[in-house]
Amino acid sequence: MDIKEYIASGIIEAYVMGLASEEEVRILECVQKNNPEVRQAILEAQSTLEDFASQQAIAPPAELKSTIWAKISEESAEKPKSVTVPQQIHEEEEVTSIPLYPPQNTVSPNKTFNWFAVAASILLVASVAFNFYLSNNQKATQEKLASLITEQKNNTIAYQNLKSRWDMANDPTVKTVPLLGVEKHPDMKAMVYMEEKSKQVYLTLENMPVAPENQQYQLWAIVDGKPVSLGVYDQQAKEEMQKMAVINAAQAFAITLEKRGGSPTPTMENMYVMGKI
Amino acid sequence: MFQLSYNFIFLSQAILFLNTQVKLSEQEIVSLLLQQDERGFNYLYDNYSAAIYGVVTRVVASKDYADEVIQDVFVKIWKNIAQFDAEKGRLYTWMINLARNTAIDYVRSKGFQNEQKNQSIPDFVNDSNQYSTTSNVDHIGLKDVLAQIKQDWRELIELAYFKGYTQQEIAERLDIPIGTIKTRTRNALIELKRLLKDYR
Numbered sequence: 001m002d003i004k005e006y007i008a009s010g011i012i013e014a015y016v017m018g019l020a021s022e023e024e025v026r027i028l029e030c031v032q033k034n035n036p037e038v039r040q041a042i043l044e045a046q047s048t049l050e051d052f053a054s055q056q057a058i059a060p061p062a063e064l065k066s067t068i069w070a071k072i073s074e075e076s077a078e079k080p081k082s083v084t085v086p087q088q089i090h091e092e093e094e095v096t097s098i099p100l101y102p103p104q105n106t107v108s109p110n111k112t113f114n115w116f117a118v119a120a121s122i123l124l125v126a127s128v129a130f131n132f133y134l135s136n137n138q139k140a141t142q143e144k145l146a147s148l149i150t151e152q153k154n155n156t157i158a159y160q161n162l163k164s165r166w167d168m169a170n171d172p173t174v175k176t177v178p179l180l181g182v183e184k185h186p187d188m189k190a191m192v193y194m195e196e197k198s199k200q201v202y203l204t205l206e207n208m209p210v211a212p213e214n215q216q217y218q219l220w221a222i223v224d225g226k227p228v229s230l231g232v233y234d235q236q237a238k239e240e241m242q243k244m245a246v247i248n249a250a251q252a253f254a255i256t257l258e259k260r261g262g263s264p265t266p267t268m269e270n271m272y273v274m275g276k277i
Numbered sequence: 278m279f280q281l282s283y284n285f286i287f288l289s290q291a292i293l294f295l296n297t298q299v300k301l302s303e304q305e306i307v308s309l310l311l312q313q314d315e316r317g318f319n320y321l322y323d324n325y326s327a328a329i330y331g332v333v334t335r336v337v338a339s340k341d342y343a344d345e346v347i348q349d350v351f352v353k354i355w356k357n358i359a360q361f362d363a364e365k366g367r368l369y370t371w372m373i374n375l376a377r378n379t380a381i382d383y384v385r386s387k388g389f390q391n392e393q394k395n396q397s398i399p400d401f402v403n404d405s406n407q408y409s410t411t412s413n414v415d416h417i418g419l420k421d422v423l424a425q426i427k428q429d430w431r432e433l434i435e436l437a438y439f440k441g442y443t444q445q446e447i448a449e450r451l452d453i454p455i456g457t458i459k460t461r462t463r464n465a466l467i468e469l470k471r472l473l474k475d476y477r
Binding site (some may be wrong): 006009010011012014016017018019021029033043045046047048049050051052053054055056057058059060061064065067068069071072074075243258276 | 313315318322325326328329330331332334335343344345347348352355356364365366367369371373374377378415421422424437438441443444447455458459460461462463465469472473
């Protein structure tokens with residue numbers, strides 16, 4: 001994982017604000033040990049919140065200081081000051097108590113305990129490292145999954161587009177009219193589909209270059225020698241088969257390149273393809 | 278080694294004795310507290326109680342509760358100073374978080390919530406006139422920095438930092454996708470940092 005990306009993800013801010021999950025905290029604390037950049041970023045974020053606390057400071061009532069000190073003295077008096085004494089007792093107990101799994105050889109229980117402690121520490125370090133590895137792994141898997149999902153979506157779109165073409169081409173009530181390139185653009189091709197009953201016109205571009213950003217292809221029907229606009233084709237849409245206008249009695253279709261949104265009359269020198277019914 | 282740290286403690290105590298206004302390093306404060314020296318408490322209280330009281334007051338939203346919680350906070354600092362780990366951040370940060378968490382736990386406790394039902398508490402937290410603002414840095418006559426931050430970010434700081442909500446709870450409360458919370462938190466903190474520069 002890129003460390004810059006990691007820092008920019010907001011994980012450090014979430015951590016200092018107390019928003020990070022246990023898992024995220026574990027990873028971050030592990031990373032900061034070996035990465036001065038992350039460590040610095042954490043310290044900076046903490047220092048912002050320190051400044052924030054200083055700025056929002058409110059003086060407490062004056063009498064509280066002695067109240068609190070009295071409370072602290074009281075609590076300290078209840079318990080013995082030294083913490084080393086109970087610890088010693090505890091250690092002695094450890095030695096005299098019967099171990100759950102009696103050692104087979106002459107090694108003293110205390111020494112065995114030390115070995116367990118060492119082993120446990122090694123296991124802990126290994127487990128932290130493994131966790132880090134797993135979380136990295138998980139991220140890689142998630143990225144792969146995301147790219148597969150995108151691919152799947154693209155495949156579905158491609159399939160839908162093919163299917164709508166196929167359905168149209170095989171529908172006996174739909175008339176297909178190929179529009180072929182004019183002299184200047186012999187390779188270009190588009191297809192018009194006309195539902196005979198409803199007179200609804202559909203259009204697909206089979207081989208047309210992507211129009212410049214401020215321009216769009218416009219479909220025209222030629223009715224009694226006059227061009228009638230059937231609308232513009234949206235090349236940014238996912239659907240390749242697009243619904244155009246309804247036209248009753250057309251003799252031919254043509255496509256011109258017009259300004260975005262279409263023109264009231266076709267620009268004849270920008271005519272790319274045409275086809276007669 | 279022992280001799281060295283003993284000398285160090287002796288020295289810092291001598292300095293404290295001569296001049297109570299002296300500025301101690303966090304390490305010096307920690308070693309005084311570990312020694313259970315009252316002067317450690319005095320120094321801590323004189324220099325940090327206002328910041329801690331400010332944080333606590335924002336969380337519990339009532340002066341009476343804040344007076345109660347700040348006592349717990351100082352007792353906890355005193356008792357748990359051995360758990361402070363300088364590897365994870367500064368003492369100041371540790372104390373702020375301890376104060377924040379103690380106050381949030383207090384608000385979530387059953388007793389507090391029952392009491393809340395029985396009485397209405399004036400919303401005085403936003404009324405900055407009621408309190409004088411003091412700290413080691415001088416901010417006299419300056420406005421609340423939170424009031425200057427845009428609402429989206431302010432809400433996030435309130436919910437996360439002062440109410441202790443989880444990302445999930447915030448996403449539900451603010452009706453935003455959970456994935457945007459980290460970025461928004463980052464932006465909020467960057468803005469906070471920028472605004473706080475003017476207060477330095």
